[in-house]
Ligand SMILES: [Fe+2]
C-alpha cells in the first residue's frame with residue numbers, strides 16, 4: 001500500500017517537474033526575446049507551465065502531508081529527486097532550439113493531457129482538462145514557429161537542422177515508461193505513454209514536412225534517465241539559481 | 255499664429271483630444287514622438303532589472319507574479335510604440351534611436367537590482383512614481399497616448415501593490431529580511447524621486463508642453479504628491495525613508511524633504527549610471543540576435559503570400 005502511495009506521489013511530481021523546468025527555461029527569455037510580441041508569447045507559455053506545475057505540486061503536497069507545500073517541493077529537493085524529462089532542462093541556446101524544444105514538448109503534452117483527462121484520479125483529470133486548453137495554444141504557436149523557421153531563410157533552416165540534431169535524442173524518453181508510470185497505468189490514474197507515441201510522431205512528421213525539414217533516421221540513440229533522477233549537468237545549475245533564496249534563508253517567508 | 259495653429263490651440267483649450275489625422279504643429283508632433291518613444295523604451299529597458307530576479311524568485315507564487323508583471327511592461331511598451339507610430343514614425347526607427355543612444359529611457363533602470371527586496375522596492379517606489387506621471391497622462395491632449403495610458407494605469411496600480419506586499423512580508427520577517435528591506439528602500443528612494451525629472455525651474459521642455467497640455471502638472475508638483483503618499487505608506491512597513499529633512503509641514507499641508515543630489519541625476523542621464531552600458535548592451539544583443547528570427551518570419555510570410563496568390567490565379 002505504501003509503495004503504491006509513493007508511486008502516485010512520484011507520478012505527480014514527475015508531471016510537476018516537467019512543467020516547472022521547461023517553464024523556468026522559457027522564463028529565461030523574458031526581456032530578451034527576438035521581437036516584443038514573441039517575448040510576450042514565450043512568457044505567456046512560461047506562465048501557463050508554471051501554473052500547471054503549481055497545480056501538480058499542490059496536489060503532491062496534499063498526498064505527502066507533513067507540512068509539505070508546493071514550495072518545499074520545488075525549492076528544497078535536490079537534482080536526484082527531480083523527475084522531469086531530459087528534454088525539459090535543455091538550454092535555450094537560440095530561438096530555433098527553444099522553439100523546437102517547445103514544439104516537441106507541447107505535442108507530447110497535448111496528447112498526454114487528452115488521455116489524462118480520463119484518469120480515475122479526479123484531481124489529475126481536473127488539472128489535465130484545464131491545462132489542455134493552454135497546451136492547445138502552445139502547440140499551435142510552437143508548430144507555426146517551427147514551420148516558419150524551417151521554411152524561412154537558409155540561415156533559419158540550418159539552425160532548425162542543428163536544433164533537431166541537438167534535441168531529437170531526448171524525445172525517446174517521453175514515451176518510455178518508468179516504474180511509477182507503469183504502476184499508474186495499472187491503477188488507472190496514469191497514462192499509457194507508449195500509446196501516444198504514434199500521434200506524436202504523426203504531428204511532428206506533418207509539421208516537419210511543411211517546414212521542409214527531414215526526420216532523423218530511426219536508429220538515433222535515445223537518451224533517458226531524467227524521470228528517474230539521472231539528469232544532464234544542466235539541471236543542477238537551474239536548481240542552484242532557482243533555489244538559492246530558499247536555501248540561503250531556511251524557513252523564511254517570502 | 256496662423257489659422258491652423260489657432261484652431262489647434264482652440265481644441266486643446268476646449269479639452270478636445272488631438273487625433274492622428276488632425277493638423278498639428280510640427281513641434282507638437284516631434285515633442286510627442288520624443289516623449290512617447292522615451293516612455294516606450296523605459297517600459298522595455300525596465301524589464302531588465304526586474305527580469306534579473308525571475309529565475310531566482312523565492313516562491314512559485316512570487317515567480318508567477320513577477321513574470322506576469324514584467325510581461326505587462328512588455329505590453330505597455332507595445333501600446334506605446336503603437337501610439338507613437340500614429341505620429342508617423344516606426345518601431346524600427348525608434349528602436350534604432352534607442353540603440354544609438356539618441357533616444358533616452360528613464361534613468362531609474364540604470365540602477366542594479368542587488369537583492370530580492372529590490373523587486374519589492376521597484377514595484378512600490380518605481381511603479382509608484384510612474385503611476386503619478388501616468389495618471390496625469392491619461393488626460394494628455396493627444397488621443398492615442400491618453401488612451402494607452404488608461405490601459406496602462408490599471409495594471410500599474412496592481413504592480414505597486416505587489417511590490418509593497420513583497421516589502422511588507424520582508425519587514426515582518428527576521429532581522430536578515432528586515433535589513434534587506436531597509437537596504438532596498440535606502441538605495442531606491444532617491445533615484446525614484448529623480449524619476450520626476452529636474453526642478454520646473456531647470457526643465458527645458460515644460461512650458462510649451464504645459465501649454466499644449468501634453469503635460470498637465472509640473473515635475474515639482476508630481477514629486478511632492480509622490481513624497482506625500484510614500485511618507486505615509488512607509489509607516490505601515492515600520493521603516494524610514496533615508497532623508498533626515500523629511501518632515502510633515504502643517505502649514506503647507508505637505509511633507510518637506512531634502513535636496514536631491516542633482517549631480518548624480520545628471521551624471522546618470524549622461525550615461526554614467528552603474529548599469530547604463532549593461533542595459534543598452536542587453537537590449538542591443540537581444541535585437542541583433544533576434545535579427546535572423548525576424549528575417550525568417552518575413553521570408554516565410556512572403557512565401558505563403560506568394561502561394562496564396564498563385565492558388566487564386568490557378569483557381570481563376
Ligand atoms: Fe509599465
Ligand SMILES: [Fe+2]
Pocket residue numbers: 327381409410413
Ligand atoms: Fe509597472
